[in-house]
Amino acid sequence: MWDRFRPQVREAVQVALETLATAEATSARPMCCGQPMRRHDRRPVQWLTWVGTVQAPVVRYRCPGCRAERRPLLETLEVEPGQPSGWLARQLGLLGCVASYPLAAQLASPLLGVAVNAMTIWRAVQRLGEAAAQHTEALGAYHADPRSPAPEATDAPDAVIVAVDGCTLGMQVRATRRRRVSEGDAPRPALPPVTEGHFREVKTGVLLRPVERVEVSPGRHTLVRRVLVTCLGDADALFTRVWARLREAGWLGPQTVVVVIGDGSEWIWHRATLFVRRCEILDFWHAMEYAWAYARLQFGEGARRAEHWTRRVAQDLKAGHVQTVIARLQTLRPNSPESREALDALIRYYTTHAARMQYDEYQRLGYGIGSGAVESAHKQVVHARLRQAGMRWSEVGARRLLALRLLLLNGEWAHADQLRLVRVAA
């Protein structure tokens, strides 16, 4: 049915475009260097829409001063010659944001009825992703400026939880330039062994209100509403974004306690001081990992005693007895240099973070004790699309794709319609 009418719809679009082009040809000339630009030529331009390829005669203007060229009709329509229309580019960008570029190109045919290649998907993601990334940055800059008025926070919660964590992303080795179309998608058997310098950390924050931790079954919590924030590499930028999103959501009232949950990473605790009224929580599971590392060395992998011993640590920590645990750890006699080392690390970790380990208190206040929310966020934001086998990313490519995935995962894909597609280099 649709296949029968598609040519007719394309025809109608074509007629509308010609009307638009005729009107545009008689409208005022654009300005440049303080004077109207000169009409240079008027040539047909083709591009791809949902209903097929269309074309329109497009006037090109040139500035007699600086030689700059403009084609206002293409700007209005967000069209790049030979490329998808603005609407189609957004749909292709959406596909490229959930599937690898070659796979997204294959999906475009049954879903949208258009035949495109991976390069076209890549380009749509770059154009839309750059727009999304710029928007995020602008929002961060706005709220970081003390002169910017905050949106109303009359209904601000008593507490808001900010769970923060980082995960690594394989970056491209820039020794030789590869075809960009396969960026992050094709397996790359020819890559040299990856060393540490070729990884960057994607830092993610999950923002939610304690009331939204709904108990679906005893001990299991499911989140109803959350806001994700992410950033490639820069911890300051992440916290700028956390701050901006908290203000945007109206969650940052004068009395709101910001509950920061994270692992032992210093970058988290240094920046947490941004929030004057805050509660710092060391993720309980990270705390337990250190206990397990010692127990495995001391009692042996899979030993009953190891399990018994760590269970007792967990119980005491949950009861808020971190100082008792530390005191007990100090009396232990490790049976090998390795377990001595693990024990020292464990004692150091608990001593450093003791103030962030008042787990009984956090439970009582409804803050939770773990950063499980951010770990599942990592899986959705990063792993599901950017950490498939053999994927390597360019800095800018990863940044744009992350910005798009956040729009999608935050349920804000509709914003993509308001973003003006950015022109990117081929």
Ligand SMILES: [Zn+2]
């Ligand atoms: Zn000019």
